[in-house]
Amino acid sequence: MARIIVVTSGKGGVGKTTTSAAIAMGLAKRGHKTAVIDFDVGLRNLDLIMGCERRVVYDFVNVINGEASLNQALIRDKNCNLLYILPASQTRDKDALTLEGVGRILEELSKDFQYIVCDSPAGIEKGAYLALYYADDAFVVTNPEVSSVRDSDRMLGILASKSRRAERNEEPVKEYLLLTRYDPSRVKSGEMLGLDDVQDILSLQLLGIIPESKSVLTASNSGIPVILDEKSEAGQAYEDVVARYLGEDRPHRFIEDKKGFFRKLFGGKS
Amino acid sequence: MSTASQKMTTSSSVLEFKSSTFFSPILILYSNDLAAIEQSLQDKINRAPDFFRNSPLIIDLRELNKSGLDISVIEVTGMLRKIGMFPIGVRGGNEQQNKQAHKLSIPVDAGRENDSVIAASITASRKESGARALEQRFAEQSESSNPSSPSAGHVEPVSTLAEPIRSMLITQPVRSGQRIYARGDLIVMSQVSAGAEIMAEGNIHVYNTLRGRALAGVQGNTAARIFCMDLQAELISISGDYKTSEHLTEQTQKKPVQVYLQDHALIIKEIA
Ligand SMILES: Nc1ncnc2c1ncn2[C@@H]1O[C@H](COP(=O)(O)OP(=O)(O)O)[C@@H](O)[C@H]1O
Ligand SMILES: [Mg+2]
Numbered sequence: 001m002a003r004i005i006v007v008t009s010g011k012g013g014v015g016k017t018t019t020s021a022a023i024a025m026g027l028a029k030r031g032h033k034t035a036v037i038d039f040d041v042g043l044r045n046l047d048l049i050m051g052c053e054r055r056v057v058y059d060f061v062n063v064i065n066g067e068a069s070l071n072q073a074l075i076r077d078k079n080c081n082l083l084y085i086l087p088a089s090q091t092r093d094k095d096a097l098t099l100e101g102v103g104r105i106l107e108e109l110s111k112d113f114q115y116i117v118c119d120s121p122a123g124i125e126k127g128a129y130l131a132l133y134y135a136d137d138a139f140v141v142t143n144p145e146v147s148s149v150r151d152s153d154r155m156l157g158i159l160a161s162k163s164r165r166a167e168r169n170e171e172p173v174k175e176y177l178l179l180t181r182y183d184p185s186r187v188k189s190g191e192m193l194g195l196d197d198v199q200d201i202l203s204l205q206l207l208g209i210i211p212e213s214k215s216v217l218t219a220s221n222s223g224i225p226v227i228l229d230e231k232s233e234a235g236q237a238y239e240d241v242v243a244r245y246l247g248e249d250r251p252h253r254f255i256e257d258k259k260g261f262f263r264k265l266f267g268g269k270s
Numbered sequence: 271m272s273t274a275s276q277k278m279t280t281s282s283s284v285l286e287f288k289s290s291t292f293f294s295p296i297l298i299l300y301s302n303d304l305a306a307i308e309q310s311l312q313d314k315i316n317r318a319p320d321f322f323r324n325s326p327l328i329i330d331l332r333e334l335n336k337s338g339l340d341i342s343v344i345e346v347t348g349m350l351r352k353i354g355m356f357p358i359g360v361r362g363g364n365e366q367q368n369k370q371a372h373k374l375s376i377p378v379d380a381g382r383e384n385d386s387v388i389a390a391s392i393t394a395s396r397k398e399s400g401a402r403a404l405e406q407r408f409a410e411q412s413e414s415s416n417p418s419s420p421s422a423g424h425v426e427p428v429s430t431l432a433e434p435i436r437s438m439l440i441t442q443p444v445r446s447g448q449r450i451y452a453r454g455d456l457i458v459m460s461q462v463s464a465g466a467e468i469m470a471e472g473n474i475h476v477y478n479t480l481r482g483r484a485l486a487g488v489q490g491n492t493a494a495r496i497f498c499m500d501l502q503a504e505l506i507s508i509s510g511d512y513k514t515s516e517h518l519t520e521q522t523q524k525k526p527v528q529v530y531l532q533d534h535a536l537i538i539k540e541i542a
Contacts, residue, residue: 124447150446150464150465153445153446153463153464153465154445154446154447154465156443156445157444157445157446157447157448157463157466158445158447160442160443160445160448161448172442201463201464201481203443203461
């Protein structure tokens with residue numbers, strides 16, 4: 001049985017797709033057969049970040065409509081043969097995805113994969129709901145600013161009340177915080193919220209802090225998930241995230257302005 | 271083909287059924303004196319016109335029949351309609367009364383005992399119209415009835431559900447966009463986020479940070495209170511009297527406090 005992870009945020013442009021690509025690659029590189037699904041119908045960009053846009057023949061909607069089999073639509077990653085991408089359709093409208101159809105495909109994938117990463121579209125509308133409905137774990141991607149934190153809080157409310165686990169009264173979706181595009185110098189100057197401020201509001205288990213880094217743009221331009229750039233701080237931060245998610249205990253880094261090493265026990269407020 | 275018929279054929283469906291829970295006041299009659307009932311009702315309408323205007327209503331005749339008092343459903347219905355109420359059901363009637371109800375196309379035995387039909391307290395006000403728009407999930411949990419104050423006259427719409435009012439306990443965080451409604455007291459162990467709204471007909475206790483909106487005594491209970499460990503609320507309200515965050519003074523912000531009503535003024539006191 002696969003573990004289904006939704007990468008969600010409410011707000012757009014915070015780093016969901018970057019995160020989805022990175023953690024899917026990270027999990028696959030550690031030997032777990034992983035599929036990453038683009039739920040952003042109409043906006044297709046996961047395939048760009050994964051560098052497989054020229055190999056897209058069929059997409060998620062084709063599979064749901066029975067126009068192609070999963071095997072036909074899944075694209076094997078060029079850097080890691082345990083990683084597969086299910087791209088979104090650029091041409092279809094959002095209503096092409098249905099709850100039943102998504103469920104059917106996740107179930108089929110579950111037989112063969114260990115992890116399924118769902119890259120959610122922005123907003124709290126149908127697309128985001130479909131991406132989170134079947135989730136076991138949620139990576140809540142948040143930028144250190146008030147509107148992003150508020151949207152994440154909203155998303156957490158939806159996870160807690162509208163997910164399948166909530167509906168069935170099962171163990172709740174496990175929620176993790178990913179603080180991305182974190183810029184310690186701008187936190188220091190008060191332009192951005194600090195980690196403590198964010199944690200004060202969200203009280204979530206912190207999976208990692210991804211610093212603002214030029215390497216992210218470079219990576220996405222070259223179609224290689226940033227986690228493969230081992231020299232970049234963002235790449236290392238994502239590597240930590242995957243390790244922590246799989247149960248490793250690693251101290252948090254990239255919190256402070258280079259100099260000091262900040263050590264403190266983070267995690268959900270009890 | 272005419273435009274009208276085209277419309278007919280292109281529309282895929284003409285109706286849809288949806289299940290729902292419907293809240294309606296129950297009018298329990300203790301006397302068969304029509305004039306006295308009308309007088310008593312009129313008094314109550316005058317006091318809370320918003321609450322009763324066009325209100326649907328279930329007529330409960332059980333008490334009358336228990337005491338062997340007869341009344342005509344046709345006459346009661348006529349009187350109720352005259353004063354602007356809409357009887358939508360009769361319960362506890364005898365054979366003849368049920369027949370009369372049938373003649374008027376009013377359903378019989380409406381609102382069975384274990385339905386979540388609540389009896390409206392005659393003193394209740396609808397200051398918080400939002401209170402009705404509860405999230406279904408929470409609506410299903412709450413089933414206890416409204417406390418009603420005994421009133422003079424022959425008509426005493428009290429709850430027929432003799433259950434005690436249960437309090438509601440929430441242990442998960444209440445996130446932005448979520449709403450919770452409790453018919454009795456509401457106890458929240460986790461934080462209440464900005465953009466969240468918690469409401470109770472009774473008291474509200476928040477054993478954590480309150481950043482959202484908290485409304486106690488939403489059906490008019492002026493004795494309701496709000497207690498919280500860390501007050502950073504966007505709005506607090508008791509029985510319709512409210513304060514927004516800009517009027518919460520510095521000295522009570524971020525401190526354990528209780529909030530209560532005194533002569534229509536919200537008092538916020540630190541809990542020592
Ligand atoms: N850690 C980071 N540092 C710098 N830029 C980033 C970082 N994470 C994301 N970005 C940039 O932010 C933009 C939005 O990222 P994306 O992952 O597409 O967000 P979303 O999927 O949430 O809309 C992209 O241009 C991406 O390159
Ligand atoms: Mg995206």
